[in-house]
Amino acid sequence: MRPSRPHLPMRPLWRCRNCGAEWPCQPARLSLLSEYQGNRTSLLIYLSGLMAEARDQLAKLNSHHVPDLTDRFITWARTRN
């Protein structure tokens, strides 16, 4: 088996270090869902913290326009089983 590189965010751009997609990319979402299986509340708390951090950093990069990151960080984790 070849070792898989983790899909982690690259700050302050919040793109995936591995695949370059906006983080959390699909592989990152899947690995978070499996890591936090049975513990959805903790996952949502964790994602909320990251979303706040990403929002601050992205706003600074974007003339202080504050992006809405709820779908990107939260909605998928709340709705998927």
Ligand SMILES: [Zn+2]
């Ligand atoms: Zn990725």
